[in-house]
Amino acid sequence: MPSPFDRIDAAIARLTAALDALEGAQAQRFEAEAARIDYEEELAIMRDDRNQLAQELDTALAAAGGLEKARDEVLRRLAAAGAEVRAALGESEGR
Numbered sequence: 001m002p003s004p005f006d007r008i009d010a011a012i013a014r015l016t017a018a019l020d021a022l023e024g025a026q027a028q029r030f031e032a033e034a035a036r037i038d039y040e041e042e043l044a045i046m047r048d049d050r051n052q053l054a055q056e057l058d059t060a061l062a063a064a065g066g067l068e069k070a071r072d073e074v075l076r077r078l079a080a081a082g083a084e085v086r087a088a089l090g091e092s093e094g095r
Contacts, residue, residue: 002010
C-alpha cells in the first residue's frame with residue numbers, strides 16, 4: 001500500500017505536470033495573440049497602401065482625362081488649320 005507521502009508526491013507530480021501544461025498553453029496563446037496583432041498591423045498597413053494607391057490612381061486618371069481633352073482640342077485645331085491651308089492653297093491655285 002502506498003504511503004501518504006507517495007500519494008502526496010504523485011499528486012505534486014500531477015499538479016506540476018498540469019501547471020507545466022498550463023504554462024505551455026499560456027505561452028502558445030500569447031504567441032498566437034502576438035501573431036494576430038502582427039497580422040492586424042500588416043493588414044492595416046496594406047489597407048493604408050491600398051488607399052494611397054487608389055488616390056494616386058484617381059489622380060492619374062484625372063490627369064489622363066485632361067490630356068485626352070487637350071489632345072482632342074489639338075487635333076480639332078490641326079484639322080481646322082489644315083482645312084484653312086487647303087482652302088488657301090486651292091484659292092491660290094485657282095488664280
